[in-house]
Amino acid sequence: MVTIPIRPLEKIRNALASMPETESVDVPFAAGEVLMREGERHDHISLVIQGEIDLFKHNAEGEAFAVGTLRPGQFLGLLLLSSGDTSFLTARARTAGRMLSMPRNTFLLLLYNLPGFNQMVGPLLLGNLVSRYRRVVELHVEVAQLSQELAAEKRQLQATIQQLEATRNRLIQQEKMATLGQLVAGIAHEINNPIASLSRAADSIETGLQKWFVTPPRAADLALLRQAFLEGLNRQPLQTEVQRERLAQLEPRFPDLPRPLLRSLAQVEPAVFEELAYYVISNPTVERKDLLRRWVEVFEVGTLVRTIRVASGRIGSIVRSLKGVQPAGQVPRGRGGSA
Amino acid sequence: MSKIYILCIEDEPEVLEAVVRDLAPFEVAFPIESASTAAEARRVVESILQQGRLGLVLCDHILPGEDGVSFLVSLHRDPRTTSARKVLLTAQAGLADTIQAVNQADLNHYIAKPWKPAELHAVVRQQLTEFVLQHESNLYPYLSLLDGERLGEKIRQQPLPRTNSCARQRSFPPPPW
Numbered sequence: 001m002v003t004i005p006i007r008p009l010e011k012i013r014n015a016l017a018s019m020p021e022t023e024s025v026d027v028p029f030a031a032g033e034v035l036m037r038e039g040e041r042h043d044h045i046s047l048v049i050q051g052e053i054d055l056f057k058h059n060a061e062g063e064a065f066a067v068g069t070l071r072p073g074q075f076l077g078l079l080l081l082s083s084g085d086t087s088f089l090t091a092r093a094r095t096a097g098r099m100l101s102m103p104r105n106t107f108l109l110l111l112y113n114l115p116g117f118n119q120m121v122g123p124l125l126l127g128n129l130v131s132r133y134r135r136v137v138e139l140h141v142e143v144a145q146l147s148q149e150l151a152a153e154k155r156q157l158q159a160t161i162q163q164l165e166a167t168r169n170r171l172i173q174q175e176k177m178a179t180l181g182q183l184v185a186g187i188a189h190e191i192n193n194p195i196a197s198l199s200r201a202a203d204s205i206e207t208g209l210q211k212w213f214v215t216p217p218r219a220a221d222l223a224l225l226r227q228a229f230l231e232g233l234n235r236q237p238l239q240t241e242v243q244r245e246r247l248a249q250l251e252p253r254f255p256d257l258p259r260p261l262l263r264s265l266a267q268v269e270p271a272v273f274e275e276l277a278y279y280v281i282s283n284p285t286v287e288r289k290d291l292l293r294r295w296v297e298v299f300e301v302g303t304l305v306r307t308i309r310v311a312s313g314r315i316g317s318i319v320r321s322l323k324g325v326q327p328a329g330q331v332p333r334g335r336g337g338s339a
Numbered sequence: 340m341s342k343i344y345i346l347c348i349e350d351e352p353e354v355l356e357a358v359v360r361d362l363a364p365f366e367v368a369f370p371i372e373s374a375s376t377a378a379e380a381r382r383v384v385e386s387i388l389q390q391g392r393l394g395l396v397l398c399d400h401i402l403p404g405e406d407g408v409s410f411l412v413s414l415h416r417d418p419r420t421t422s423a424r425k426v427l428l429t430a431q432a433g434l435a436d437t438i439q440a441v442n443q444a445d446l447n448h449y450i451a452k453p454w455k456p457a458e459l460h461a462v463v464r465q466q467l468t469e470f471v472l473q474h475e476s477n478l479y480p481y482l483s484l485l486d487g488e489r490l491g492e493k494i495r496q497q498p499l500p501r502t503n504s505c506a507r508q509r510s511f512p513p514p515p516w
Contacts, residue, residue, distance in 0.1 A: 192453055196453035201353075203456065239375070240373050240375045243373075259366045259371070260363040260366055307356070
């Protein structure tokens with residue numbers, strides 16, 4: 001930056017002020033005072049003698065950007081010297097100071113026609129222009145450096161975004177797997193219960209039927225045993241509390257019967273049970289007691305067949321529900337999709 | 340000698356019936372009670388404690404309302420039921436639930452559904468054997484039903500009862516030779 005020592009500047013100021021044809025006047029200014037406004041006419045050129053003046057340029061949105069500072073020895077209004085257009089910049093005093101101001105036309109007239117004026121002002125003008133050009137070059141370099149840094153930051157940002165995207169995808173995948181795991185565990189629970197029922201019912205039916213092959217029932221008892229089967233088949237499971245209550249009533253009435261048999265009898269419809277109990281108690285022969293035992297066995301087979309129906313129905317419901325949650329757009333097999 | 344009860348807790352009626360049916364052979368010595376929720380099970384436990392002791396609890400984990408592990412933890416904290424053997428019989432219990440059951444309920448065994456009857460019998464037999472070994476002085480009634488070998492070993496270690504016949508035996512005169 002070109003700076004003019006105060007003493008020569010003061011000499012120039014005094015020389016210019018002493019020339020009446022320059023029409024120059026001292027203009028003091030206060031800190032914060034706006035000395036030139038962008039877009040407005042400004043017909044004077046001023047030589048800063050003391051103080052500092054900030055220059056601003058506004059963008060299309062009206063936002064102000066600092067573009068430089070005028071110091072003693074520099075001219076305010078230099079850009080308007082030849083064109084006479086409206087002001088390109090806004091000037092606001094950073095500190096209090098003063099400047100020597102003269103009409104732009106007078107300044108030009110004297111510059112071209114008065115050799116003494118030219119000798120005094122010429123070097124100052126040249127110094128101003130060189131200073132501003134250097135500043136422009138420096139700004140270009142700064143802009144180039146900033147552009148490079150910006151490009152590097154942009155690349156880094158892109159890399160970070162890619163990493164974030166990859167991490168996000170990984171997390172989504174993990175979340176999907178975790179959800180799938182919970183879903184599978186839930187399905188396992190829902191299916192394992194009916195499977196347990198099915199498996200145990202099948203084993204128990206086999207055990208029950210094996211007894212029939214060892215000791216087949218009498219033909220005369222088949223009607224009664226068929227009734228037992230249907231009773232079991234159509235029986236609804238009792239709530240545990242009701243079952244406990246019935247068991248508690250049966251135990252003192254039949255202290256000789258084992259608890260598992262009493263538990264089965266507790267499941268029988270009370271009216272049917274009483275009829276059965278009367279049939280045995282009224283004439284407690286060995287045959288009738290044996291028939292009671294068989295009746296309960298067949299009743300149990302009926303309940304087991306019902307259990308198989310309930311359990312297989314439950315598994316069917318689960319499978320139907322699972323078919324309902326297949327991904328959107330997927331074509332079910334057998335409806336145009338490849339098998 | 341008060342009765343030793345088995346308590347089964349399962350919310351699916353068909354599964355509960357299957358468990359109780361599989362455990363029927365044990366009922367000659369261990370009455371079986373059942374419940375479908377933890378709340379009902381608590382009432383049953385109170386009823387059991389009026390007539391006897393709780394020896395074994397077979398509990399599902401996923402139940403309506405309070406879950407099975409939480410119920411087992413509360414049983415373990417109750418001094419009247421802390422000694423009961425605890426088995427989880429479940430189709431699904433996550434790792435965290437199972438760890439909680441082991442650490443806080445002193446869970447003795449875990450059986451996954453669907454179970455094999457032989458496995459269930461073996462586990463129940465072993466757990467009831469442990470219970471009677473720890474809490475029963477007269478082991479003879481359980482010899483044929485439970486682990487006879489272990490019970491027999493314990494019986495052999497027990498001092499012979501001082502009966503009148505023994506006293507008489509000692510008072511016999513020495514043999515002539």
